[in-house]
Amino acid sequence: MDVFLPIAEVSVNIIAIFSLSGIVGVLSGLFGVGGGFLMTPFLIFLGVPATYAVANEANNILATSVSGSTTHYLKNTLDYKMGLMIVVGGVFGTLLGIWTFTYFKGIGKIDIVISLAYMYILAIIGTAMLVEGLGEIDKARKKIITKKKLHVHYWIHGLPLRMRFPKSKLYESAFTPIIIGLIVGFIAAIMGIGGAFILVPAMIYIIGMPTRLIPGTSLFVTIFVSVIVTFLHAFNYGSIDLVLVAMLVLGSIVGVQLGQKLGESVDSTEIKTLLAVLLLLVGIAIAYDTFFTEHTVSEINKIDVNDLNPLSMFIKKLSAEMPILYGLFSIIFAVSLGVGAAFIRKLISNLRKKYSLKKLK
């Protein structure tokens, strides 16, 4: 069952998109990562051009991070002050990333840059996760318990402009979160990812935040970074396709909720090793596609706007004639779906609690 994407101008299989975004959503919920680094390559494999895959996945990440962040807001596990400091760096990083994206798009090398960036990121994360996962399994078998240091001090902690972060109970330089935000924003803009796989380890090992505040704060930062990335992609390149975004958001929101539920009852150490192997396999598939597949210039069938259905026609016209309004609409659309999903989850959870209390009585 194929659906035509009016902006990307390609047809995709609706079941494939739903199932893949659902599976990636489950993995995201299970491991607390955004999943963009898996979904964007999958979209490219499904035939969506890289520039469109990056932009639309950023819009999807906006919806899932709003959903997750609202859940953490309701649980009061979010450090706004630290999050806003990371966002300050993130804004500059994103602008720098979009500028770099424009440069490579201008010289016609953007597809190869995105493929290489994904290949290396997947190889690095896959290798690190595989080594860590095997180490943990090894330690568990030998019953070795390692004591960790309470705080490790790096050069970055000695920078000026120190301030207090009461919620995280930290007193450190504002430049630490700003520099981390800069790196995350830059990568997010080029690759269409949330950057949680960089942000989360940086928050734990460099900033030294309490673990319970990390997922919420990371998702809070991702909201701002993905808003900027979505808006700039919509405004500069008109590459946001609301039909694709709707399919991605619905699949991943359901998947994330399932993954979070599954994570409560499953030991993730061994699955982590399997995820590492999956990342390495996706990396090798991208390497094969980049190095060995003959890339022929596909003929673009120019589609007459009048041949499209009314919804596609409206999306195409809005994107071309009012890019600012279209960008804002994409953001509001993703935010509403994200908030809606979080409240539905809260409602279901309350109903279940009520039902189980009634059962006990």
Added chain:
Amino acid sequence: MHYLLKKLPSEIKNNKLKTGIFLGLSAYWGLILIGTFLNLN
């Protein structure tokens, strides 16, 4: 061959899984680095 195997540290011989993963990862990284080099030239 027999001489080489004798020379290998006993730890490697005892832990075939770790050695396999190490060799696999080395081959993986070798492939993507060489591929990138050839692609960019």
